[in-house]
Amino acid sequence: MSNAILVVNAGSSSIKFSLFLEHGESLELFLGGQLEGLYNTSRFKAKDAAGAIVGEKQWVPGQPLGHDGAIAYLADFLREHLVEHHLAAVGHRIVHGGIDYAAPVRLTAEIVGHLEQLIPLAPLHQPHNLMPIRLLMANHPELPQVACFDTAFHCTQPAVAQAFALPSEITGRGVRRYGFHGLSYEYIASVLPEYDSSVAQGRVVVLHLGNGASMCAVQGGKSIASTMAFTAVDGLPMGTRCGSLDPGVILYLMDELKMDTREVEKLLYRQSGLLGVSGLSSDMRALINSADPKAKFAVELFVYRVGRELGSLTAALGGLDALVFTAGIGEHSAPIRESICQAAAWLGLALDPVANAIGGPCISKAESRIPVWVIPTNEELLIARHTRRILKSIESGESP
Numbered sequence: 001m002s003n004a005i006l007v008v009n010a011g012s013s014s015i016k017f018s019l020f021l022e023h024g025e026s027l028e029l030f031l032g033g034q035l036e037g038l039y040n041t042s043r044f045k046a047k048d049a050a051g052a053i054v055g056e057k058q059w060v061p062g063q064p065l066g067h068d069g070a071i072a073y074l075a076d077f078l079r080e081h082l083v084e085h086h087l088a089a090v091g092h093r094i095v096h097g098g099i100d101y102a103a104p105v106r107l108t109a110e111i112v113g114h115l116e117q118l119i120p121l122a123p124l125h126q127p128h129n130l131m132p133i134r135l136l137m138a139n140h141p142e143l144p145q146v147a148c149f150d151t152a153f154h155c156t157q158p159a160v161a162q163a164f165a166l167p168s169e170i171t172g173r174g175v176r177r178y179g180f181h182g183l184s185y186e187y188i189a190s191v192l193p194e195y196d197s198s199v200a201q202g203r204v205v206v207l208h209l210g211n212g213a214s215m216c217a218v219q220g221g222k223s224i225a226s227t228m229a230f231t232a233v234d235g236l237p238m239g240t241r242c243g244s245l246d247p248g249v250i251l252y253l254m255d256e257l258k259m260d261t262r263e264v265e266k267l268l269y270r271q272s273g274l275l276g277v278s279g280l281s282s283d284m285r286a287l288i289n290s291a292d293p294k295a296k297f298a299v300e301l302f303v304y305r306v307g308r309e310l311g312s313l314t315a316a317l318g319g320l321d322a323l324v325f326t327a328g329i330g331e332h333s334a335p336i337r338e339s340i341c342q343a344a345a346w347l348g349l350a351l352d353p354v355a356n357a358i359g360g361p362c363i364s365k366a367e368s369r370i371p372v373w374v375i376p377t378n379e380e381l382l383i384a385r386h387t388r389r390i391l392k393s394i395e396s397g398e399s400p
């Protein structure tokens, strides 16, 4: 019987999970998978370490599972697969750490209470991040649970990158730019030297393009700016989120259209972005395959905004040494990568269409001034490493 570490990563459209086994000093993947399309066509797939499928299911279109249904399904699946192992700890992705949590931490009921107060700042994530923690705390109070925060990696940003131009009475309450997808960026920064040692210490823009999408300017392995801010609704247009918006639009919605706070929240988080613009789908695959002009415009707007943000982050870095694509769209959509690279040709970037079609990892031509990489993210492995470190400090009697 080996010690197992379970990792749960609840995103806005998916729950990803991995089970790692401790072997001496190393962590070995035992199995992993995801429930995706939680609000359209829900699918489940799990594979063992050799890539063999150990679980697969698709739900009827139009009867999505949602996060609660997905957690219930996953709990049954994991119970079955954990029988031969001892569950030593669970590591969770928590999207918002607010001002208080800038590093992984062992969860207590008190900390969960603090994190619940941040639900309004991450309504698509935080409740689903915290729900399984509460469940496990109630049923297995002795089981160590560790929180790893999306916001933590961005703590290195300079004050100007974190600030809003608001009075200090407001900013003093923690109203500032935090940035998200930090576990993904931290993972990419940790493996970039294996792909390209010459740029790992340089100026890199990482594009995390999934259902939630953001970009991060990384310098010497550290975040110096990102497109997301106080909440994960800012920056790029996403599956259902609007991205950057003139704050005057919100005043207009409230004053002229008489929308209340919850209605505005629903509009900006759940009914906008690719879904809102296309009127069809939040899924980039569906839009790329559609001939509908509104679907084409939604894709065009997404690519345009990525191009504009790339210029802004390049300015923040004072130049650019490499570009990295990751997450659902970034890893899997050659046409979107191609359009973004075309929009970025002014940076001296030349795409290799053949390498792009097969997914890289290097998708730029040898003569490209900027190398472009496709690197699969692995937030789960990073969470497992942090969780194991905290578990060891608990076992050795240090307070984590």
Ligand SMILES: Nc1ncnc2c1ncn2[C@@H]1O[C@H](COP(=O)(O)OP(=O)(O)O)[C@@H](O)[C@H]1O
Residues within 6 Å of the ligand: 011, 012, 013, 014, 209, 210, 211, 212, 239, 282, 283, 284, 285, 327, 328, 329, 332, 333
């Ligand atoms: N082959 C593909 N082409 C275009 N988009 C894709 C492809 N595969 C996945 N995606 C997009 O990736 C999104 C999921 O990305 P992911 O990073 O897993 O999401 P989450 O934000 O839930 O963590 C889907 O909504 C889908 O739009």
Ligand SMILES: CC(=O)OP(=O)(O)O
Residues within 6 Å of the ligand: 010, 011, 012, 013, 095, 125, 150, 180, 181, 210, 211, 212, 213, 232
């Ligand atoms: C922060 C965020 O948008 O996360 P995800 O892409 O997993 O929805």
Ligand SMILES: [Mg+2]
Residues within 6 Å of the ligand: 011, 012, 210, 212
């Ligand atoms: Mg994600």
